[in-house]
Amino acid sequence: MIQSHISIRAEHLTQRFRVIHERPDTVRELFAKFLRKPVKYRDFEAVSDASFTIYKGEMVGVIGRNGSGKSTLLKIVAGVYRPTSGSLHVNGAIAPLIELGAGMHPELTGRENILLNGLLMGYSKNEMAEREQRVIDFADIGDFINAPVKQYSSGMYLRLAFSVATEVDPDVLILDEIMAVGDFAFQEKCYERMQGFRAAGKTILMVTHSTEQILKLCDRGILMDRGTIAYNGDPQQAVDIYMREANGKDEPLLVEAPSVHT
């Protein structure tokens, strides 16, 4: 059991993906595989040996370039991926939502989607009945709540998705780039809500590309680089290193290709 003031403890998390060059996707290829040479693959470590501890009530922003392993890390913490190795302990209930609108179905109405999303996040029907009105009030999309979601404008869609995702009461929230939502007024509402979570002592782990958001919201910044945690600490410091690296052209942009095994 981990101590009560700790929210997330990750030890040596590694997520290895097998990138198969000739993965047999169909049965024909499967047969072809037996006749010809063996399948070539290379192992790709999206996250390698990442260890960190997040304390209760902290708001942590994860930054890094595309392909640096930010989203993979969040997905491990959210339980979407089972890590190849390493251990993860989470204290309390975790909102397993990674991307906005993950559980939305275009043919269902807004109201039906609220229920379906809530159930997907692990809430009961009764709990969702209680929350429904609050979700609708926050999304503030008027009569459209009873129309199929496919008729929504992208702004309305995101507003509903954001309300569903955040009208929850978990101890830990995992957010992957969901703050760039809606118009200015709605964004202000979103910030308010984030501050509310913070005030309520929730732990928030978020990925963002907006350095402004990190500085404005987070207590801590984690900088990911090629699957490893390059820096973990002061947000200003994390952003500075990130910007310096992004501006310096001496760093290779992509992970160098690991050797090919057969």
Added chain:
Amino acid sequence: MSAKDSAPDGLECCYETRLRQMIELVKDTYRYRELIWALAMKELKIRYKRSILGFLWALLNPILFMVVLTVVFSTVMPIQMPHYAVFLLTALLPWTFFAQSLSYAAESIVGNGDLIKKVKVAKLVFPVAAVVSNMINLLLSLIPLVLIVFAMRHPFHLTWIYLPVPLLALTIFTMGASFFFAAVNVYYRDVSHILQIVLQVWFYVTPVIYSLDTFPSRYRFYFKLNPLQYFLNGFRLSVYYGMLPTWQSIGASFAIALASLYLGFMIFRRKQDDFVFYV
């Protein structure tokens, strides 16, 4: 002699583990019942969306199909079978449930790939929801069956009350096959296409549109190898003939059903954590 003497090392613990895994399946199904129900209803809503008659299609389909078949089999190629429509539907409705459930389940994990990649969710809800949505369809289609039995003045046998038994056995069997195809289709997408061909062949080698009695007895043995036969037989015997299957037949159907569920779920369970990397 105790079980320990006869069983190789470790097997005793395995039985216990296997039993625990099956209990886990029942528990999880119960735990996620609201989500499963919502997914099944979503399936049905989408199926009948934008059609004026909506859910009525579930009722109309068997009636219209019956009309077509009655015309075909009474005028084009006459069959010496009283109340052929009742005879046919008693096997066709459960067959449709079986075939449709499998088709839906095979696509259930792959089709919800986007969701699985974004939200932590118990994977078993998807194939189970596919079976449940088709179960609702089957139950709805029993209404036109009753109407047709009534309209044709086919006697209502007391054995109707036996129906839940083959229904339960068929559902368990279908669930097992659904878990299997849902899992395998994640790795080889051809499986859902192959399944369609298999189902077509399976339909004709199973006594649905014909009776097993039309075959000489020396061939009947081969039909007994078809597991589906035991379930459909239960439906047809009780509703059309007003009889009950033998104890052996009932026992065989549940043994087959549980074996299917066990094998299907084991394969599904072993692979479920890896689905997210392949969808």
